[in-house]
Amino acid sequence: MRMKEYQDDSSIHEIDGDSSDKEIRIATKKEERNLLEHKSRKPFLFILAGLCCLVVLIAVVIVGGNSKSDSGENTSGQDVTTNEENPEIRSFASSEAIQEGDLITTDNEEQERLNALAEESRVYCIISSAPYFQSIDGKGSLFISNPKESNYYTQVVIKTDDNKEMYVSPLLAPTEKIEYDYLTSKNFKQGSYHCFAYFNYYASEESSSYLGSMSAEINVEID
Amino acid sequence: MSKRKIFTVITLIISCLMSNTAYASKSVTTINGCINPTFINVSAPAKVIFSIDPNATKGDQFISPLIVIENHSNAPVKVKIEKGLENFTQSHGSKWKPLDVLPKEYRWDVLGTKESESYLALGMKAVPGNWQKLIREETLYVKEQNDRTESIVFGELNGNSSAQMVLVCNYGLSFSEKKECDYKIVWSFSLAD
Numbered sequence: 001m002r003m004k005e006y007q008d009d010s011s012i013h014e015i016d017g018d019s020s021d022k023e024i025r026i027a028t029k030k031e032e033r034n035l036l037e038h039k040s041r042k043p044f045l046f047i048l049a050g051l052c053c054l055v056v057l058i059a060v061v062i063v064g065g066n067s068k069s070d071s072g073e074n075t076s077g078q079d080v081t082t083n084e085e086n087p088e089i090r091s092f093a094s095s096e097a098i099q100e101g102d103l104i105t106t107d108n109e110e111q112e113r114l115n116a117l118a119e120e121s122r123v124y125c126i127i128s129s130a131p132y133f134q135s136i137d138g139k140g141s142l143f144i145s146n147p148k149e150s151n152y153y154t155q156v157v158i159k160t161d162d163n164k165e166m167y168v169s170p171l172l173a174p175t176e177k178i179e180y181d182y183l184t185s186k187n188f189k190q191g192s193y194h195c196f197a198y199f200n201y202y203a204s205e206e207s208s209s210y211l212g213s214m215s216a217e218i219n220v221e222i223d
Numbered sequence: 224m225s226k227r228k229i230f231t232v233i234t235l236i237i238s239c240l241m242s243n244t245a246y247a248s249k250s251v252t253t254i255n256g257c258i259n260p261t262f263i264n265v266s267a268p269a270k271v272i273f274s275i276d277p278n279a280t281k282g283d284q285f286i287s288p289l290i291v292i293e294n295h296s297n298a299p300v301k302v303k304i305e306k307g308l309e310n311f312t313q314s315h316g317s318k319w320k321p322l323d324v325l326p327k328e329y330r331w332d333v334l335g336t337k338e339s340e341s342y343l344a345l346g347m348k349a350v351p352g353n354w355q356k357l358i359r360e361e362t363l364y365v366k367e368q369n370d371r372t373e374s375i376v377f378g379e380l381n382g383n384s385s386a387q388m389v390l391v392c393n394y395g396l397s398f399s400e401k402k403e404c405d406y407k408i409v410w411s412f413s414l415a416d
Contacts, residue, residue, distance in 0.1 A: 103278075110274065110286050111286055111288070114272055114273070114274070114286060114287065114288035115288040115289055117270065117272055117288065118268035118270065118271050118272070118288035118289070118290065118291075119268065119288075119291070120270075121268045121269040121270035121271075122266050122267070122268055122269070123266060123267065123268075123269040124264075124265075124266045124295075125263065125264070125265050125266065125267075125412065126262060126263070126264045126265075126295075127262065127263055128260050128261075128262055128263075129260050129261050129262065129263050129413075129414050130260035130261075131260075132260070141260075143262055149266075152269070196305070196411070198409075201269050211269040211270060212269040212270065212407060212408070212409070213409045214265070214267060214409060214410045214411070214412070215305065215409060215410070215411045215412070216263045216265075216411070216412050216413065217411060217412065217413030217414075218263070218413075
């Protein structure tokens with residue numbers, strides 16, 4: 001409508017071409033005004049057209065979504081009106097995930113996996129059942145070993161029945177052993193002590209890699 | 224008669240000669256025995272993982288590995304768990320921390336999500352078979368360990384032999400999410416009496 005008005009004004013301008021200067025100036029001003037109006041309306045028209053497109057798009061999405069849920073994807077079990085009486089089988093790009101068989105099966109593989117993990121974590125506890133020290137300051141026969149079959153580090157702590165620490169070994173890597181060593185605590189008198197040798201196991205040389213412990217009941221003799 | 228007398232006399236003479244010979248060769252030998260103490264040489268798994276699949280058929284829901292305890296010593300050893308909570312307990316770092324209970328405390332097959340995710344009865348028992356002497360056949364539950372004042376001896380193993388232990392578990396069947404828990408066992412060994 002506005003475009004038509006502009007065309008009409010333009011034709012007036014042409015008709016007035018041979019008139020006086022005043023008339024020409026008036027016509028020119030009118031044209032400028034029309035041009036300005038046209039320029040200011042142009043973005044508005046684009047915005048309006050964009051909004052219309054957006055409304056149409058939203059409407060399409062809503063209608064499409066409703067028809068999708070009506071066509072059988074409602075799993076609530078309620079009676080819903082469907083646009084499609086016979087939903088089409090949808091084709092998928094890949095059927096790799098499909099397997100044959102029952103969903104719930106007895107799982108021997110899981111049993112074997114857990115057995116293997118337990119076996120991998122096997123740790124060893126080797127020590128003399130009666131370490132003997134000729135004196136509190138002398139070396140004693142401990143015979144502690146971390147054998148080559150072991151995968152872990154071990155540290156041995158010998159404690160008496162009443163939890164007094166008598167000996168702490170260095171951290172032993174697999175294949176390392178201590179045959180004779182000094183007691184790390186000298187606060188014991190001559191005598192026979194009923195003790196527990198605690199083997200603490202680590203996956204690495206860090207305390208945070210602690211795996212677990214085992215203990216051996218031993219009798220420490222100090223002459 | 225005379226022959227008999229002669230035989231008796233000869234026998235007596237020989238006996239005297241023999242006894243004189245024995246006295247003549249008398250000597251004293253000192254026997255000095257030196258016996259080294261026996262080494263305790265045993266091994267066991269440090270890590271035991273179990274899983275519960277509430278969707279599996281009954282009997283297959285709880286899966287745990289066989290815990291094989293090997294005695295590499297030549298002498299028989301006792302397999303035991305010493306008294307004290309720290310020797311059979313739930314680890315501090317366990318992601319799932321169910322309350323340790325006894326099996327008889329709940330009807331496990333009717334537990335809902337809330338109770339299934341709150342309680343567990345985990346125990347340990349010896350598998351009869353290779354033991355030289357099976358001392359305890361009953362399951363030792365984690366909860367029992369809290370109250371014990373003496374060590375529990377499961378059995379004795381012959382030298383250079385092995386025997387098996389298994390985990391026993393009672394559990395609910397309703398879990399809203401995956402659960403993982405860790406327990407700690409400190410095995411103890413000594414020479415058999």
